[in-house]
Amino acid sequence: MAATLESATSEKSSYSRYENLTQLDQIKDAYEYLCKQEDAVNSELDVQLQKQSALESKMLSLHSMLPNLQLVQNDAKQLEGMISFTSTLAENVSSKVRQLDLAKGRVTACIQRVEDILDLKFCTDGVQTALQDEDYEKAAAHIHRFLTLDENVLRMSEDASEGSALETSFSLLHEAQTKLKQIVHSKFDAAVHSGDVASVERFFKIFPLIGQHEEGLAKFSKYLCAQLADTAEKNLDLAFRTQSDDSRASVLYADTITLLFESIARVVEIHQPLVETYYGPGMLFTMVQYLQKECDRQSRKILEQFKKNREFEMKAQQVQQCLMYQKVNSDKVDPKDLDLLLAEVTLLNTRAELYLRFTRRRITNDMESKDQSDEIREEKLMEIDQFILNCELSRLMQELIGNYIMMEEYFMREMVIKAVNMDQVEENSLTSSMVDDTFFIIKKCVRRALSSSSVDGVCAMLNHACSTLEQDLCDIIKSRLRQGFPSGFDFTQAYNLVQSSIQSGRFQSADVETDKAKSAFLTTLNNAEVSCECIQTLKSNLEEEVSKLYSSVNEQSMAKLMSCLSDLAAVSNRFKDALEFGFSQLNSSASKPRIKPCIDLFMSTSHNITEDEFTNYEANDPWVQNFIINLDSLLQMFKNALTPTNYDTLVSHVCTEVASQLEKATMKTTFNRLGGLQYDKELRALVGYLTSVTTWTIRDKFARLTQMATILNLERVTEILDYWGPNSGPLTWRLTPAEVRQVLSLRIDFRSEDIKRLKL
Amino acid sequence: MWKMEDYKYLFKVVLIGNAGVGKTCLVRRFTQGLFPPGQGATIGVDFMIKTVEIDGERVKLQIWDTAGQERFRSITQSYYRSANALIVVYDISCQPTFDCLPQWLNEIEMYANTKVLKYLVGNKSDRVNLREIPRYIGEDFSQRHDMKFLETSAKEADNVEKLFMEIAKQLTLQARQNDLRPYTSESTDRLDGGSSPISSYGCCKL
Ligand SMILES: Nc1nc2c(ncn2[C@@H]2O[C@H](COP(=O)(O)OP(=O)(O)OP(=O)(O)O)[C@@H](O)[C@H]2O)c(=O)[nH]1
Ligand SMILES: [Mg+2]
Numbered sequence: 001m002a003a004t005l006e007s008a009t010s011e012k013s014s015y016s017r018y019e020n021l022t023q024l025d026q027i028k029d030a031y032e033y034l035c036k037q038e039d040a041v042n043s044e045l046d047v048q049l050q051k052q053s054a055l056e057s058k059m060l061s062l063h064s065m066l067p068n069l070q071l072v073q074n075d076a077k078q079l080e081g082m083i084s085f086t087s088t089l090a091e092n093v094s095s096k097v098r099q100l101d102l103a104k105g106r107v108t109a110c111i112q113r114v115e116d117i118l119d120l121k122f123c124t125d126g127v128q129t130a131l132q133d134e135d136y137e138k139a140a141a142h143i144h145r146f147l148t149l150d151e152n153v154l155r156m157s158e159d160a161s162e163g164s165a166l167e168t169s170f171s172l173l174h175e176a177q178t179k180l181k182q183i184v185h186s187k188f189d190a191a192v193h194s195g196d197v198a199s200v201e202r203f204f205k206i207f208p209l210i211g212q213h214e215e216g217l218a219k220f221s222k223y224l225c226a227q228l229a230d231t232a233e234k235n236l237d238l239a240f241r242t243q244s245d246d247s248r249a250s251v252l253y254a255d256t257i258t259l260l261f262e263s264i265a266r267v268v269e270i271h272q273p274l275v276e277t278y279y280g281p282g283m284l285f286t287m288v289q290y291l292q293k294e295c296d297r298q299s300r301k302i303l304e305q306f307k308k309n310r311e312f313e314m315k316a317q318q319v320q321q322c323l324m325y326q327k328v329n330s331d332k333v334d335p336k337d338l339d340l341l342l343a344e345v346t347l348l349n350t351r352a353e354l355y356l357r358f359t360r361r362r363i364t365n366d367m368e369s370k371d372q373s374d375e376i377r378e379e380k381l382m383e384i385d386q387f388i389l390n391c392e393l394s395r396l397m398q399e400l401i402g403n404y405i406m407m408e409e410y411f412m413r414e415m416v417i418k419a420v421n422m423d424q425v426e427e428n429s430l431t432s433s434m435v436d437d438t439f440f441i442i443k444k445c446v447r448r449a450l451s452s453s454s455v456d457g458v459c460a461m462l463n464h465a466c467s468t469l470e471q472d473l474c475d476i477i478k479s480r481l482r483q484g485f486p487s488g489f490d491f492t493q494a495y496n497l498v499q500s501s502i503q504s505g506r507f508q509s510a511d512v513e514t515d516k517a518k519s520a521f522l523t524t525l526n527n528a529e530v531s532c533e534c535i536q537t538l539k540s541n542l543e544e545e546v547s548k549l550y551s552s553v554n555e556q557s558m559a560k561l562m563s564c565l566s567d568l569a570a571v572s573n574r575f576k577d578a579l580e581f582g583f584s585q586l587n588s589s590a591s592k593p594r595i596k597p598c599i600d601l602f603m604s605t606s607h608n609i610t611e612d613e614f615t616n617y618e619a620n621d622p623w624v625q626n627f628i629i630n631l632d633s634l635l636q637m638f639k640n641a642l643t644p645t646n647y648d649t650l651v652s653h654v655c656t657e658v659a660s661q662l663e664k665a666t667m668k669t670t671f672n673r674l675g676g677l678q679y680d681k682e683l684r685a686l687v688g689y690l691t692s693v694t695t696w697t698i699r700d701k702f703a704r705l706t707q708m709a710t711i712l713n714l715e716r717v718t719e720i721l722d723y724w725g726p727n728s729g730p731l732t733w734r735l736t737p738a739e740v741r742q743v744l745s746l747r748i749d750f751r752s753e754d755i756k757r758l759k760l
Numbered sequence: 761m762w763k764m765e766d767y768k769y770l771f772k773v774v775l776i777g778n779a780g781v782g783k784t785c786l787v788r789r790f791t792q793g794l795f796p797p798g799q800g801a802t803i804g805v806d807f808m809i810k811t812v813e814i815d816g817e818r819v820k821l822q823i824w825d826t827a828g829q830e831r832f833r834s835i836t837q838s839y840y841r842s843a844n845a846l847i848v849v850y851d852i853s854c855q856p857t858f859d860c861l862p863q864w865l866n867e868i869e870m871y872a873n874t875k876v877l878k879y880l881v882g883n884k885s886d887r888v889n890l891r892e893i894p895r896y897i898g899e900d901f902s903q904r905h906d907m908k909f910l911e912t913s914a915k916e917a918d919n920v921e922k923l924f925m926e927i928a929k930q931l932t933l934q935a936r937q938n939d940l941r942p943y944t945s946e947s948t949d950r951l952d953g954g955s956s957p958i959s960s961y962g963c964c965k966l
Contacts, residue, residue, distance in 0.1 A: 398832065405838070559807055
């Protein structure tokens with residue numbers, strides 16, 4: 001429609017345009033245009049007219065629908081009415097249901113109460129007959145049922161007649177409860193008295209039914225304790241009568257205390273299910289507290305006997321005296337007398353440790369299985385830990401271990417001192433006896449401490465082992481090394497040796513004495529080296545044992561053990577220091593004086609030589625073969641007297657010394673081209689020889705000299721540039737540019753201007 | 761179990777003193793920042809670690825908290841020798857703990873390295889009304905025995921941080937000076953010392 005309108009207006013405006021047309025052509029055009037427009041309008045009209053019938057039929061169907069709609073509207077109104085009615089109805093019904101529910105609940109409660117009252121009556125009657133029949137389980141079950149009833153609630157339903165009946169029931173039941181309590185207590189006591197195990201257990205189970213948990217556990221525990229005490233007494237008696245030649249005689253008290261622990265563990269094992277079933281979880285702790293008291297008592301007895309008969313405290317005191325005032329030998333406690341005693345102490349402690357761990361685990365598990373808030377559980381578990389840590393048995397053991405540590409330290413130290421004093425060199429042995437002996441003793445003592453299961457004890461012994469190694473072995477080694485290696489030409493030393501041998505009554509030639517001193521020095525050097533190895537072995541062995549034996553200790557304890565173990569490694573550094581010092585001694589008194597004359601010979605050999613001289617040198621070596629022979633005789637002298645590692649160390653020191661002296665000498669020598677060549681040959685021979693006598697690489701020590709030889713061997717000054725800077729290839733220069741120039745200037749045929757002009 | 765950790769120095773600090781003077785509380789205050797309620801007596805020796813920073817370098821303090829009770833004495837004594845620093849603690853509100861100090865010093869004399877750094881600490885300084893040992897008495901004692909002195913309160917966190925940090929700082933300083941003195945095989949000064957048996961291995965440099 002809009003389109004038509006639009007075209008109408010546009011037509012209107014175009015009419016005025018057409019009216020003004022004056023040219024024929026224009027008129028023709030306009031006409032043609034208008035014709036086209038007419039055609040278009042016509043066709044559009046046709047299209048619109050075609051739609052007419054469809055529209056009409058649609059209108060018709062709408063008309064026919066109209067009455068139906070009214071119908072629907074009425075139906076909807078009806079429906080709405082019905083729904084609101086239903087909802088009100090439902091509301092009514094449900095409120096009634098609620099009321100009904102409430103009523104039902106009250107009825108149930110009422111029935112419950114009636115039942116309770118009936119039960120109460122039933123219990124009242126039942127308990128009487130049960131008591132008469134001496135059926136205490138039944139009576140107790142009635143009381144137990146009565147105890148689950150809420151007395152106050154029942155009293156609320158009080159009504160005149162009913163009330164008095166209830167009241168009688170209550171009082172009867174209370175009476176019965178008291179009576180039953182008395183009966184159970186006295187019957188239990190009687191059963192205990194007559195040793196009637198079945199009855200004891202029978203009444204033990206009744207206590208919790210009548211609300212007597214604590215009392216029941218207390219009584220029963222006391223009964224168990226008495227039995228434990230009996231057995232313990234018998235065992236101790238038996239121990240007294242054991243012959244001293246019995247194979248277990250030396251660990252008698254450890255055996256006796258083990259029997260005690262085992263019997264307690266057995267009691268816990270047997271009665272734990274009983275307690276759990278009849279008293280509920282979390283009650284084992286109460287029982288164990290009673291049992292522990294007996295355990296403490298019996299342990300104390302056994303330990304008192306142990307201390308008395310083994311003279312433990314007396315020996316401990318004597319040892320303490322020895323430690324405090326460095327006593328003279330005769331007054332000293334013989335460490336060997338402590339050996340067996342110490343073993344027994346560790347056994348005592350490890351048994352106690354095992355027992356306490358068992359007990360702790362049992363009560364902890366029982367406590368954890370109890371249904372209670374996390375907070376209370378934590379608190380209870382802490383209480384258990386404190387209980388274990390502070391029970392008398394723990395305290396007694398701590399005291400024992402305290403004394404043990406002191407005596408074990410004494411034993412270790414004295415034995416080591418003895419081993420050092422009795423030091424001997426066996427034939428064909430590179431080390432002397434003191435190293436093996438010392439490590440044997442230390443290992444024995446630390447392992448004995450390990451067998452005690454006391455983490456603090458082990459740590460303390462590890463600490464003491466470190467001290468002993470350092471003070472009683474390493475310091476001795478150091479002081480021996482400090483005396484130095486006697487050089488053959490040292491007359492003052494020889495004189496002193498003669499003096500001392502005269503004084504000691506045995507006169508020996510100075511030579512023999514010197515030889516002895518020499519070999520003693522080398523043995524000591526070997527001792528130092530072997531000690532380092534022994535410490536490593538000891539440490540790794542102990543680590544292995546600790547991780548095997550102490551795998552179940554807590555993180556804190558493990559950290560302590562590891563820390564103390566790692567201190568052992570630090571001690572080996574002290575031995576390394578000693579070793580290093582010993583080699584410096586050996587170097588200054590043996591190697592240096594031997595090398596010096598050979599270097600002098602080098603200095604006196606001309607390296608500014610003619611072709612003839614060069615050829616002559618080839619036939620008659622001027623110095624280096626002599627040097628090698630000298631070095632070889634020096635090294636051969638030591639080779640068989642030193643451990644392989646020490647021998648290699650010696651070679652390494654000799655190499656350092658040779659390199660340093662030769663370098664100094666070289667810097668004072670002048671060379672020509674052939675001299676340089678000769679020098680290169682000599683150095684190769686020397687390095688070749690030294691390489692052949694050791695398993696270590698020593699080339700590095702000669703790196704500077706080799707580079708000097710390269711420089712001395714150059715054709716021209718500038719040839720150095722073929723090896724320098726970017727052309728150095730794999731070669732790392734150990735010489736500074738200044739040193740290179742200095743070496744170049746040793747060549748008399750190189751001009752100093754050329755050297756100065758070099759850009760390095 | 762021991763991983764290589766990132767620290768420059770490791771020092772051992774050992775606390776000694778009568779039972780109940782508050783050694784464990786001091787250590788817990790420093791390492792965990794708390795004052796433990798219902799602290800039970802220490803059994804044997806406890807061991808704690810705290811790494812601190814001194815002049816930008818990480819320093820690890822290995823703190824050994826010993827039991828004051830007599831029966832643990834032989835165990836605790838074994839730790840003296842390798843200690844870099846010893847802290848002797850008394851309780852300012854308890855005269856007997858102060859009276860025992862000579863005994864503790866005696867033990868140090870017998871077992872510890874002569875060069876050990878010694879601190880005297882009067883703990884529980886918060887108990888103003890119960891004080892039995894005036895500050896100057898403690899200070900005077902410390903001076904006579906070549907010890908550094910501090911009064912602390914583990915409860916109020918007073919001077920606790922300062923105590924341990926001072927120790928860490930001084931030990932670091934010492935260790936650095938030792939580093940500066942290079943060891944050569946010729947030098948005998950480490951071997952002369954019967955008097956200083958352990959100095960070098962007490963501090964492990966990594
Ligand atoms: N008022 C006060 N009480 C403290 C302070 N430090 C510790 N205590 C209390 O002193 C008691 C003993 O503290 P511990 O730290 O267990 O003493 P300890 O020296 O470790 O004792 P042992 O382990 O037996 O040698 C505890 O009851 C603490 O609460 C303090 O600074 N002020
Ligand atoms: Mg403590």
